[in-house]
Amino acid sequence: MKDLTRRDALALGVSAAALAATGASAQTASTIKAADVPAPNLAIEKGASLKMLRPVRFVKADEDVFRANAAKFTEKMGVEVKVDFVGWEDINQQTAVTSNSGAGPDIIIGFSDAPHIYVDKLIELTDVADYLGKRYGGWQPLAQKYGKRHKSDAWIGLPFGASGGPLIYRKSVLQSVGFDKVPEDHAGILDLCRKLQKAGKPAGFALGNARGDGNGFANWILWSHNASLLDEEGNVIINSKETVAALKWLKELYPTFIAGTPSWNDVSNNRAYSSGEIALSANGVSLYFSLKNDPATAAIAEDTEHQLLPKGLASTSPMAGLTLNAMVFKHSPYPNAAKAFLQFMLEREQYEPWLNANSGYWSQPLAAYAEAAVWSGDPKVKIFKDVMKSPYYDGYKGPISTATGAVNADYVLVQMCASVATDAATPEAAAAEAERRAKRYFRR
Secondary structure (H helix, E strand, O other): OOOOOHHHHHHOOOOHHHHHHHOOOOOOOOOOOOOOOOOOOOOOOOOOEEEEEEEOOOOHHHHHHHHHHHHHHHHHHOOEEEEEEEOHHHHHHHHHHHHHHOOOOOEEEEEOOHHHHOHHHEOOOHHHHHHHHHHOOOEOHHHHHHHEOOOOOOEOOEEEEEEOOOEEEEHHHHHHOOOOOOOOOHHHHHHHHHHHHHOOOOEOOOOOOOOOHHHHHHHHHHHOOOOOOEOOOOOEOOOOHHHHHHHHHHHHHHHHEOOOHHHOOOOHHHHHHHOOOOOEEEOOHHHHHHHHOOOOOHHHHHOEEEEOOOOOOOOOOOOOOEEEEEEEEOOOOOHHHHHHHHHHHHOHHHHHHHHHHOOOOOEOOEHHHHHOHHHHOOOOOHHHOOHHHOOOOOOOOOOOOHHHHHHHHOOHHHHHHHHHHOOOOOHHHHHHHHHHHHHHHHOO
């Protein structure tokens, strides 16, 4: 496989900015170590062509380099690949339609637990996953959790990376109210947020039906109080004293937020932070780079810091990564071509430029890619490097299943939190209602 040179990239339509982000050139030497192991024997079907669906990019270079890599596969293997990018809120619906109809894209890159929801409609990817793991230093814990069937070494998804949502805050504003960083304990966080509100620069976290930010905030509220949806055996335990304690704390915290967070979607806090309305939130690295690359907001970027989500009562930062997870459907007439394409896209020659181009928005699923150039550049990005080492995941602490995916997609935990924050329900009533809603999915 040849490297993506500047001439190749420009011919394939990659923007100059994307190319610069990859650092790709004929002279660039990769520092990624790749073991010499035999690749699976994938006999590509005669006349194969592929259709693929994946979530739209937050970083423009993501799409540019991804398309360029797909074009490289077509050039090398003679397999035409059509890649469509769709909105984050649309990918789940289109995956469900594909699964139910038995027709549509050969490959879908969905989010996190999607392969576990549609497992009966997917082909196994163990041969490719085992090869990539041996070649690139092993799969990270979160990749294994989302990629493998529960209590099995069979791979049903191939994770491409995860986006973390750590805290993002204005350093000067926190210092003005007496803090150098966000405290790790709940009492300290509440004290900080009250002082930020008094200073006219409040915090803001999504309490609306936001696929990334809303679910991420609700999970953090629970996990930092040692509450969870399930126990290790898969029993619904959301109606617990730990959950009630988390909701009581949220009830105190919510009045310190900027107005309107119960209706926020995944871009709302970006806008509020960029405009200077809030000084504290949680977000992926894309917000920082959008600020940094705009002269009008470069000063905010300079004043911005990131921090892992506070531990609270947990032993480590309770932050799961929103994971891109590729799956191949049984209805595809070209399963070998589909597997070969995914393998190609995760090989060093393609994956490293794509990872670098994303500027830290996606964190690698394979250990060897931790040496990619993106993690030794801007120090404010390095915090995103180990997102896929997290032990936390959607459905924690139990097995991932169709039911855990449904609870997440139906925003059961987000709406539980929002109902308490807005005084629509007491903590006890909200926990009981979340239990009722969750159990409905687990009975199916």
